[in-house]
Amino acid sequence: MHQDEYAQALIKALENTTREEAGEIVKRFIALVRRAGHIRLLPKIVAAYERLQKIREKRSGAIVSIAKEQDAQIYDRAIKEAVGELRVSSETITLRTDETLIGGYRVTTRDKMIDRSFKRSLSTIYHRAISD
């Protein structure tokens, strides 16, 4: 898995850099890969870099799922509270429609979720009722 390790190292090296600094870092990176004898891995390293960048971008944002488009307005305040609780920037929110939720909303980040959908509530009620 050399390409993944190279790609991760490059991502970390390029964090919080300016455009000029980034250019210099990339040059040095290619020289390092050539010196290690892994220059043939470069296309795979680029592919791994793109894949890992996508995952990182996905991690920093949140997905808000609603059953119908109009629910975004109905639950606007509650959604903003949930987003605040999960400490997510409102600029990184993606809105999605999922009819299976029936109503309500669900906010999902990389490692947390607040599920206030009708589907979830109804499922909970049902399972509690039949569990005894």
Next chain:
Amino acid sequence: MNNIIIEKIKKEIAGFSPAQSVERIGTVVRVGDGIVEIDGLTDAMMSEMIVFDDTERKPLAETLRSKDAVFGLVLNLEEDAVKAVILGDGARVKEGMIAKGTGKVLSIPVSNDLVGRVVNALGEPVDGKGDLPRETFYPIERVAYGVIDRAPVNVPLHTGTKAIDAMVPIGRGQRELIIGDRYTGKTIVAVDTILNQKSEPKETRPICIYVAIGQKESKVAQLVHELETRGAMEWSIVVVAGASDPAAFQFLAPYAGAAIGEFFMEQGKDALVVYDDLSKHAVAYRQLSLLLRRPPGREAYPGDIFYLHSRLLERAAKLSKEKGGGSLTALPIIETQQGDVSAYIPTNVISITDGQIYLDADTFNKGTRPAINVGLSVSRVGSNAQTKAMKKVAGKIRLELAQFRELEAFMQFSQDLDADTKSRIEKGRRLSEILKQYKHLPIQFERQVVAIYAATTGLLDTVPVEEIGNCEKALLHFLDAEYASVLTAIREKKDMDKDTESALVAALARFKETHPAFFA
């Protein structure tokens, strides 16, 4: 839908308030070979149970009809991901699925209703005899009791096998390894120990837990049938992780057995757990570790292979009175290859346990069964785990047999032997013969005491070697019929005082008079 459920649902709706809590989740990024890589779950704990939510994008009706959830067990906490093993149907776990943390370490349901049942590594019944209660849960992984909470091992666990109870005695709370090549009778020693508990009074009878790891399902079925036929399921539990079960189940099964044993131990009872076998357990753990990309060490086993078994076997203990006085005895089984006890896993487990019973393939093939190699077998608890009666009769037997083995080898090279050597050899042959025993016929300790006493005091010196077995049977039958009080006295007092010994000597003399055919 019946009215009861409708009323319950109405009640739930009336009192319902939606959950406010934030759930910890992750997303499955890779799944294969029973291993899942999850992105997220940043606060995951080691050995935490996670649940895979396969209801994403499914309508409510389908969600309600959905099968039981698939669980996973977190085993790797990496910088950017969490890796877990799937505990269930791996085909239901897909990339992109949500994995939720439960915040709990893996536990199994335990109860007194487990006795008589066959369960899997998660404590779920697999014998088709109905559900088990799920009120009390014990963690699969748990720190062993400390020194202060333990008491010395001094109560015998009678295996019913003469050679073991006389020369390699096992105490309650001890770990005694059973080691040998394939088909040398290792499982039989363990099963006979379980069967022999029939002769124990109910109040002191240990609960026996047999853990089958990587065994053929047919072998386990046969074993359960044997236990059922002999009535032993009344005090036994079987935990199965067969050869066709995932490596994760084979890895967890021994710990599940230990957790069940601890449940009974903490009630002040005695429990016995047999791990059959830990060689397959090590192989299953190696498979999981390699799939989790942990660095392989010697023989491709992971670096913590010793800890895998040491933390399991340390959970066997004899508890102090303050902690209830219960005990958990462990009989781990290890399979060697071509008698090599110096291999990696065997040496690991030998160094952990309080002794070993070594079963020799050559001895087995010569017809001496149980094929116990007395020279390589030891019990580090020793005579502390023997009744006084057995201590008196078995004291010399180990030494006499060791001398016999040396002389037997010498005998092959020389025919001119002095009278003393010849008599030692003849005595040794008779002692070896008296220690032979058929499988699944365990003998109560008082009968063992009598048989060994007869052999060591010279009663059998004139009996042809090939007739020793029949003579022993006839002797015990004779004592049952005419001198039952002698056996009762030994059983109740667990000792052979002067009066009992005199009565036994008189009984043996009477036996010799009334059964001249045995004595040449």
